[in-house]
Amino acid sequence: MSWVHDEVAVHSPILIVTSAEPESGKTTTLGLMAFLMPRCLATVEISDAALYRSIKRWQPSFAIDEFDSVLSGDDRKGLRTVINSGHTRAQCVVRCEGDDKIPEPFETFAPKTLGMIGRDLPPATARNPRLIGIWTFGQSIQGGRHPKGEITNESRQETIWRDRGSPD
Secondary structure, eight states: OOOHHHHHHBBBBOEEEOOOSSSSHHHHHHHHHHHHHHEEEEESSOOHHHHHHHHHHHHOOEEEOOOOHHHGGGGHHHHHHHHHHTTTTOOOOEEEEETTEEEEEEEEEOEEEEEEESSSHHHHHSSSSSEEOOOOBBTTTTOOOOOOOOHHHHHHHHHHHHHHOOOE
16 A cells, blocks of 8 residues: 555555564564565654654655554653544644744655554554554464464464354
8 A cells, every 4th residue: 555655545544563572573574564665764763753854855654663662651742643643644733944933734644554562552543553463473363372382273273263253
């Protein structure tokens, strides 16, 4: 979707790469996705001003890792607001620029992928995301553990059938 985003997208859902545990491959997944996204800025730290100024200057895609740390502090409320406002085309933030302090709109509409531990999202962010869950070795699709501590093809298939219904 990010390759045709500027031409046809009206809404831009946030893609969230999440896992319950650290060291499960989120950063690797985001790195791979950054290579596939057009004009991608892959970062672990960005300010709200840098985000909307980057959108104005380069119209990039974003792959932002360690986003759970952004969600934890009230000092990052401005960044969360800019990310959430970028869901719909024509949303912007207005900032005063230059010595004359003339108000200038900055668009916030851009494809965004966020990497984080857990799914504890603020309500405004949680209303429109698309989730990619990553499970580490020893976790089932439901997030629990196989009784023997490993996933076999049979236990994985049993979990899928339990969730979707048996093919019988």
